Structures are given as C-alpha cells and as structure tokens.
Ligand code: SF4
C-alpha cells in the first residue's frame with residue numbers, strides 16, 4: 239500500500255525491483271499509478287519458514303525505501319496489523335511515543351482496537367498457516383492442474399473482500415452478499431469455511447460436512463468470482479465439485495434429479511405439449527406440482543414450444559440452405575436443451591435470421607449441454623455429456639465452421655467447464671474445440687465485422703434497447719458483442735443495465751428456499767431498471783433464465799438479441 243510522489247515513482251519502482259532481484263523474487267503489482275500508489279505483492283510461499291522470514295524482511299526494506307522517497311507506507315488503507323510495527327520507523331520514535339500517549343488518554347485499559355497500530359505484533363506472526371503446513375490433496379472430478387489442486391484454488395482467496403461489492407459499486411460479485419449484506423454469503427466466507435473444514439485431518443471424508451453444504455447453499459453459481467475476484471476464485475466450480483463428493487455419502491435430492499434431467503421430462507412432455515403446458519400453467523395443477531417438487535409457488539413454470547427446434551429444422555433447414563450460394567459461410571448451430579424444447583420459437587428465429595444474413599447452418603446430433611447437471615453438481619454425468627459433445631462436435635467444427643449457441647449458459651460450457659471436466663485424454667481436443675465455440679452474438683459481431691452482411695438489410699426506424707447481460711456471458715465472454723450487434727440497425731440505441739446477476743441463476747430462483755433471495759437479487763438493479771424503462775423500449779436478455787426472471791419480477795417480456803435483430807430486418 240505504498241505511495242510516493244509521482245515524480246519519484248519511476249526511481250522508487252526501480253529500487254523496489256532491485257530489492258526483489260536481490261532476493262530472487264517476483265512480484266504482483268496493482269497500481270493507482272496516477273497518484274503514485276502501489277500495492278506490491280511479492281510472490282512468497284507462506285507455508286515455508288524461510289519465506290515467512292522473507293515476508294518480514296522485504297516489508298521492512300520497502301518501508302525504508304518509502305521513507306527514503308518521503309512517501310507513505312499506508313497510502314490508501316489503514317496501518318492495521320500489517321504495517322503497524324513500521325510506524326515508529328516511518329514517523330520517528332518521538333512522534334510515535336506522542337501517539338501512544340494520546341491513545342492511552344482515551345483508552346487507558348487498552349481495549350480499543352488492540353494490537354493494531356500500537357503494540358502491534360510482528361507482521362509475519364499469526365499467519366493463516368504454520369511453517370511446514372501441507373494442504374490436503376484430493377481426487378477431483380474437475381481438473382485443477384492450473385490452480386495447484388482443489389485446495390490451491392480455495393487458498394487463492396487472499397481475503398481482499400472484493401466479493402463484498404454492492405449494487406452501488408457495481409459489478410456482479412457476489413450476488414448473495416449484495417442481497418443479504420451478510421459476510422457468510424460472500425465468496426470469501428465460502429473460501430474460508432472450505433479451507434478450514436476440508437483441512438480437517440480427523441475425518442475420513444472431509445467433504446461430508448454439513449457446514450460446508452450450508453455455506454455453499456446460497457452461492458448462485460453465477461461465475462462472477464471467476465472473473466471479478468482478483469485471484470479468480472471460481473466458487474461455482476468448487477461448489478459443483480463439493481456437491482459431487484457430498485453425494486457420495488448422501489442421497490441426491492429428487493428435485494435436483496428432476497432439474498438435472500429436465501430435458502428428458504421435456505422430451506416426454508413434447509408428446510402432448512398443449513397438455514403439458516396446461517398442466518404447468520393451470521392454477522391448481524401448477525401449484526400442486528410446485529408444492530410437490532419444492533418449487534416456489536409464486537414462480538411460473540417454463541412452458542414448452544409447439545414443436546422442438548430439431549423437428550422444425552428437420553423439416554425446413556435443407557430448403558433454407560439450398561437457397562444460399564455454394565460458398566456461403568457455414569456454422570454448426572448448437573441445439574441446446576432450452577432452445578430445443580422451451581424456446582424453440584427463438585431457435586427458429588435464430589435459424590431464419592442466420593439464413594437471411596446468408597449463413598448456412600448445419601445441425602448435427604449431439605447430447606444436451608449438461609448445464610442442468612453441472613448446476614446440481616452431478617459431475618460424473620456432466621463428464622459423460624461433455625466427453626460425448628466434444629467427441630462428436632470436434633469432427634464437424636473448425637475455424638471455418640464454428641459452433642454457435644443461442645443460450646449463453648449452454649454454449650459457454652464448451653469454453654469454461656468442458657476442458658476441465660473431460661479428463662486428461664481429451665483436454666487437448668476440448669481446448670481446441672473451445673476456440674471455435676461462440677455465442678450467436680459473438681458470431682454475428684464477427685460476421686458483420688468481416689462484411690458477411692451489412693446494415694442495409696435492417697430498418698432505419700428508431701428503437702431503444704435496455705440490455706441485461708447473462709452472468710456467465712459477463713464472466714466467460716463479454717456483453718460487448720451483444721451491444722454491437724444490437725446497434726447494427728443504424729437508429730437503434732442500446733444501453734446496458736448495470737445489473738449484476740438477475741437472481742434466477744438456472745434453477746436456483748425456482749427453489750422454494752431460494753425464491754426470496756432470488757427476487758431480492760433481482761430487485762437490486764435489474765427490476766427497477768426494467769420498470770423504469772419506457773414502455774416502447776425493448777428489454778433484451780440473452781439468457782433464458784434471465785428472461786424468465788424479468789417476466790416473473792416485472793411482468794415485462796424480455797427478448798433474445800436475435801429476436802430483436804430478426805424483427806429489424808427489412
Ligand atoms: S474471494 Fe476473491 S474477492 Fe473475495 S476475498 Fe477472496 S480473493 Fe478477495
């Protein structure tokens with residue numbers, strides 16, 4: 239937390255780098271460079287006695303260096319436990335003595351903020367680990383080789399507290415904290431509990447601890463921590479891993495099995511979709527169903543389309559493709575389970591849009607995306623699904639013919655979870671495939687950039703759009719391509735709602751014990767912004783569960799970006 243005058247910053251950094259070089263160390267720099275403020279984090283292993291000593295030595299030498307440049311050792315934060323012992327050095331013994339006397343006047347018993355600033359113990363004492371600490375190693379379902387094992391990922395949490403963002407500061411991490419303002423609902427608390435409890439040596443299976451289950455229960459698996467936490471603590475991955483281990487000793491709840499297998503249920507429902515929809519929406523039957531399954535009665539159940547996307551494509555795709563020139567660019571459309579059963583009308587619109595833009599579409603037989611299994615921590619099944627998807631799609635997808643997905647949570651699994659889940663023998667293949675997998679917005683953005691189509695195909699009428707990005711899209715990809723493609727019609731203006739997670743997070747918001755929290759998350763920014771939007775503004779959300787949440791929370795219909803673009807075609 240050092241700060242020196244910007245005019246001497248360069249010299250100070252040179253000296254500091256020399257100091258590190260003398261110790262053969264590297265450093266992570268965070269900077270508020272315009273004001274000469276640096277957060278310097280030498281890379282040390284604080285489980286190693288020699289490095290624990292180095293921790294102190296380097297801190298002391300940096301304090302001397304800051305003093306040399308007449309800077310401040312605590313440029314932005316308090317002195318606290320970490321820098322308290324260096325205050326006498328920084329301000330001189332006499333001044334420090336006066337401060338001590340003032341403190342004593344107000345706090346003769348020494349009960350306020352003990353051992354901070356005054357009488358501070360050495361900064362390398364009372365650390366998280368004793369020297370020589372060995373973290374346990376576990377057999378895991380996900381691959382953690384880039385993170386030093388499961389414990390390595392958990393231990394990456396450095397306690398910075400960036401997961402205590404609020405709706406005022408913006409960002410997405412961490413929605414459960416934003417809504418509850420309870421430390422136990424932060425990513426940090428989850429990491430702390432996991433680190434402590436999984437390290438217990440007295441248990442045969444450290445995963446079999448209800449306290450871990452409890453602290454992870456409110457995690458929405460939104461993935462925001464993967465991108466917004468400075469240490470990339472991916473709690474959604476850890477939660478899924480934990481649940482699979484938990485289920486080794488506990489029965490998988492029926493509700494979780496139903497959610498995971500929803501595409502099978504929907505495929506049966508498609509035998510009589512009208513009857514299924516009546517059953518799901520009629521007041522009495524719907525309420526009975528929700529009560530039986532443990533869903534919130536205030537929720538609406540997602541209904542089925544009139545036909546499946548696959549059936550429709552089977553009847554229409556060939557003739558649509560035939561009308562295109564032989565050298566038309568090609569994509570493989572990923573028919574995820576949501577677009578196939580519930581949002582088949584959207585899937586059809588996506589096909590029509592791509593076709594009108596001159597793009598040939600291939601649809602191949604492949605399994606579901608596995609998102610519903612992943613979200614319930616059923617990683618054994620998710621792995622089978624991921625492997626099958628990678629095996630099948632690798633043979634048809636390449637840089638000239640990318641895999642394009644409508645539902646972000648489904649297609650982004652190829653880039654996020656699949657390479658870490660498929661197993662060692664398939665990692666290379668999964669990573670290669672991941673490079674050619676994209677959301678439909680990313681593909682259209684790219685195609686527009688390459689002049690595969692231009693904006694003369696679209697209306698010149700005005701429209702205003704309010705966009706809510708999907709959490710996983712924000713964490714793994716970006717909302718920028720969505721913003722850009724929605725601006726292709728020249729008089730469309732797009733504004734992104736500074737919302738974090740919508741609160742639905744797949745099935746989370748349907749579950750009766752999570753319903754209130756889900757709605758509270760929605761009420762932070764998203765619902766008020768949608769309610770305030772002019773009635774003629776289009777509310778857009780690429781995620782199927784976000785659109786459902788917007789409907790349930792505000793009564794307003796939200797559209798997928800492809801529906802807006804298709805509607806804008808001349
Ligand atoms: S989880 Fe990330 S953001 Fe939260 S305290 Fe840990 S390191 Fe900081």
Ligand code: SF4
Pocket residue numbers: 410411412413414424425428456457458459460461462463464472473474
């Ligand atoms: S996945 Fe989302 S809800 Fe879970 S800890 Fe990370 S930010 Fe919080």
